[in-house]
Amino acid sequence: MGDTIYDRDLDRVAANYQPLSPLLYLDRAARVFPEHVAVIHGGLRRTYADLYDRARRLASSLKARGIARGDTVAVLLANTPEMVECHYGVPMTGAVLNTLNTRLDAAAIRFCLEHGEAKILITDREFSRIAGPALEGMEKRPLVIDVDDLEYDGPGETLGELGYEAFLAAGDPEADWALPADEWDAISLNYTSGTTGDPKGVVYHHRGAALLALGNVVTGGLGQHPVYLWTLPMFHCNGWCFPWTLSVVAGTHVRLRQVRSEAMYRLMAEHGVTHLCGAPVVMQLLINASDAERRPLPRRVSFFTAAAPPPEAVLAGMSEAGFDVTHLYGLTESYGPAVVNAWHADWDALAADQRAAKKARQGVRYPVLEALDVRDPETMESVPADGKTMGEVMMRGNVVMRGYLKNPKATEAAFKGGWFRTGDLGVKHPDGYVQLKDRSKDIIISGGENISSIEVEDALFKHPAVAAAAVVARPDPKWGETPCAFVELKPGANASENDLIQWCRGRLASYKLPRHVIFGELPKTSTGKVQKYILRERAREGGKEA
The missing domain is CATH 3.40.50.12780 (ANL, N-terminal domain)
Structure with a gap:
């Protein structure tokens, strides 16, 4: 690129360039709307001043334990206030937040902890049944901090050296924190579902998190002080970045465990x-x-x-x-x-x-x-x-x-x-x-023709008795593979295999028709996605009930 008048004496300096980071959204919300309610959880109410105070306490305590840039802090938490605090307090130290899927088994949790080299694990008592076995025998066992949510009265035990509230109490709410030196620095680590082999660790940076959070504001039409109900698990893609989005508009997080x-x-x-x-x-x-x-x-x-x-x-x-x-x-x-x-x-x-x-x-x-x-x-x-x-x-x-x-x-x-x-x-x-x-792995190739499973599912969904449907390939000696449908019926509704096939006949080309329909509950991930890999196995085995 050639030298122009705009390339001379117009340098990037601290006064005109700062790294993008969603951490500044909370800083602003706490200064502009300190008394506005940020979090509702059961009978608990916390303002933006409270949230900022607790995030800084968390960062201060993490630093005191040696957590610094590039370290991983893993959390195994429900949609509780602590999860929001971790989205700010952990990256305020320069560390990377790894939100673990609470529906994984112990072996998968252990893999994520070891692969991500977690130095600290903050875990809810409810998930001790998977966290405990995952931690057993780990060569580099992370420091474990327990969250005992007052809104949870089910089974579970504490596993760690100290509780979350005691950990925060030792922190300094006035402690300095810094933006990342580079907006390309990692802010979070999210593991994919790992349906084929080990999960892959997806790394987000501060710039992307800041921009997607703003994108949610624009796309969702969020005006000032929206009230947001959490049903999406916050471990999933950092809750689609909404923990950071709500601070942009000083919104209220309404928490929901179940x-x-x-x-x-x-x-x-x-x-x-x-x-x-x-x-x-x-x-x-x-x-x-x-x-x-x-x-x-x-x-x-x-x-x-x-x-x-x-x-x-x-x-x-x-x-x-x-x-x-x-x-x-x-x-x-x-x-x-x-x-x-x-x-x-x-x-x-x-x-x-x-x-x-x-x-x-x-x-x-x-x-x-x-x-x-x-x-x-x-x-x-x-x-x-x-x-x-x-x-x-x-x-x-x-x-x-x-x-x-x-x-x-x-x-x-x-x-x-x-x-x-x-x-x-x-x-x-x-x-x-x-x-x-x-x-790409779900396309059904029958007799050399490509069949979209989504197209077949859409036809089935239109039947008044169908609550959910998923279509996968079933091996066929003549055609190579044919569509096999797994269907959940609405409560009290009735439909036979022939009923649904005839229903589809008026909506799909004949070669796209499901050859088999199997009734039962569909296996789903924690975020509600149908686990087609399980259905493919069932289809290959001859179509055991879902």
């Missing part, structure tokens, strides 16, 4: 909840709640969901119950949601089936994602925007992970060709909106 329909309606009614995020299973809980469990909502609530597009019947049920649903898409590697089905007002006038077709699309990039495209994974050419030509969905930008911890081979493969390869197959419509057709 996602139950009665508790959700009660908290929304009592606290005037304005926003929440959740998996499709949360929508099912809300719309299937009994009259006794429901409470009148003081206002319409914005609900953000990811994973598969919500079926038309679910969207209608949510709207009737008082929720406005926005469909998002993202991955652990993109800090959570980075794509949104940005709705056009004139689409409201479309016929119901046309509106549903629009809603089924994943959409366009967040304002903070620099590029989103569908490309041929071999040639890297962008596919035609015809809504038909399939390719791999790819991203690039500041809200894409740094890479996989200690796994350069996987990082190189993910970024091959200068784009992050999501592994999701999709099409690009003439208006630029992206629509997923399948995971």
Whole structure:
């Protein structure tokens, strides 16, 4: 690049350049709105001044234990106030926060602790049944700090050397903390689900966390002082970065340990909840709640969901119950949601089936994602925007992970060709909106024809008796593989295998019809995603009940 008048004597200095970090959002909220309620948990109320005080105490105590830049502090926590505090207090030391999935087994927890080289583990008493065995015999056992939440009265024991409150009490709320010297510094470590082999450690940086948090504000239409109900696990992609988002707008975190329909309606009614995020299973809980469990909502609530597009019947049920649903898409590697089905007002006038077709699309990039495209994974050419030509969905930008911890081979493969390869197959419509057709591993190839499992699932979802459906490939001696459907029926509903196959016959080409339908509860992850790898195994074994 040549030297211009704008390259001379206009240097980057402390006065005009500071590293981006979400830590400053809490600092500002505590100074501007110190008395505004930041956290509600049962009968507990804490203001932004309290939250900032406790985060700084945590940072001070961690530093006193030798925690510094590049160290890992792991947490095995429910959606409690301590989890919010850790999202600030840990990175205030320069350390990296590793939020562990509370649904993992002991072996997986142990792998994450050892692979991430955790020096401290902050764990809730409820999870001692997995944390205890995970810690047994560890060569480099982390210091264990116990959280004993007053809202939890179930089984469990303390495992560590000291309790969380005592640890905070020893800290200094006035202690200095510093922004990262470089916004590229790691802020958090998130392990993927590890459905094929060991989990991969996804590393986020301060810049990406700061930007995605702002992207949530813009995309979600969060005005000042929103009230946010936590149903999304905060261990999942750092709660889609919403622990940092809410500080931007001085919002209130309404905590919820267990996602139950009665508790959700009660908290929304009592606290005037304005926003929440959740998996499709949360929508099912809300719309299937009994009259006794429901409470009148003081206002319409914005609900953000990811994973598969919500079926038309679910969207209608949510709207009737008082929720406005926005469909998002993202991955652990993109800090959570980075794509949104940005709705056009004139689409409201479309016929119901046309509106549903629009809603089924994943959409366009967040304002903070620099590029989103569908490309041929071999040639890297962008596919035609015809809504038909399939390719791999790819991203690039500041809200894409740094890479996989200690796994350069996987990082190189993910970024091959200068784009992050999501592994999701999709099409690009003439208006630029992206629509997923399948995971690359979920495409069913029957007699040489590609079948989208999502397309078959969508047809099944439209049946009035179907609550949930998942379609996978089943080996077939003639066709290579054929669609096998696993179906959950709504309570009290009835449908036979033949009923559902005939239902699909009027909606799908004959070669796309499910050849087998197996009824039962679908296995799901802690975030509500169907575990298709389990269903593929069942399909190969001849279709044991789900």
